[in-house]
Amino acid sequence: MKFSVVLCMLVAAALVAFGAPVSFSQCPAVGADTSGCELLITVTSVNGAGASTAFTVATSSPDLGPYDASDDTLIGAQNASGAILKSITLSGTVAGDGIFDFEGDGACTIITCSSTDSTKYGGPGVTFTGIGGTFDSSGTVNVGGTTGVANGSSAWFSLEGTIPASVISGTPEPGSLALLGTGLAALLGIRRRRMKK
Numbered sequence: 270m271k272f273s274v275v276l277c278m279l280v281a282a283a284l285v286a287f288g289a290p291v292s293f294s295q296c297p298a299v300g301a302d303t304s305g306c307e308l309l310i311t312v313t314s315v316n317g318a319g320a321s322t323a324f325t326v327a328t329s330s331p332d333l334g335p336y337d338a339s340d341d342t343l344i345g346a347q348n349a350s351g352a353i354l355k356s357i358t359l360s361g362t363v364a365g366d367g368i369f370d371f372e373g374d375g376a377c378t379i380i381t382c383s384s385t386d387s388t389k390y391g392g393p394g395v396t397f398t399g400i401g402g403t404f405d406s407s408g409t410v411n412v413g414g415t416t417g418v419a420n421g422s423s424a425w426f427s428l429e430g431t432i433p434a435s436v437i438s439g440t441p442e443p444g445s446l447a448l449l450g451t452g453l454a455a456l457l458g459i460r461r462r463r464m465k466k
Contacts, residue, residue, distance in 0.1 A: 291330040295345030295423035302336040306345035319355030326434040342432040355417040360407035363430035367406035376427035392425040
């Protein structure tokens with residue numbers, strides 16, 4: 270049994286290494302992206318409030334490009350955290366423009382979405398918070414409405430720009446920033462004590 274699992278993993282790794290097509294079906298066909306998502310965010314950890322604390326980003330192969338044949342990216346969010354996922358805080362810039370600097374041509378302007386998101390960039394049950402400024406390089410993607418996205422399930426949305434996987438990163442939550450500040454203050458205190466000796 271263990272041998273067959275290891276063999277399957279090796280075969281899958283070999284297919285990826287040798288350029289086997291990788292498509293993400295978490296997204297519907299939108300415009301030029303007939304095979305699904307251009308990028309897939311796989312959330313691996315969430316906090317008690319359901320906010321993502323760790324994720325990976327992968328690109329479809331072959332590269333699908335912008336769904337509107339211009340400058341936007343269709344993104345899937347897969348929950349592999351073992352808990353309910355409610356939000357993902359992201360940041361990034363492409364060609365000097367923020368990934369949340371929406372221009373009004375979101376995926377839901379091309380296909381009909383059952384979404385309450387007024388930007389038209391969110392898929393079903395997806396809304397955005399922390400955006401609305403002039404540059405919008407960071408924001409929060411709220412997924413799954415009031416109940417969130419169950420482990421093993423997914424959501425989808427779109428962002429501004431032709432975004433490579435390397436551009437998207439997580440933005441620390443205020444609680445994480447406070448913890449980091451406390452740690453730095455403690456290190457500074459230890460350093461001062463050592464310098465007095």
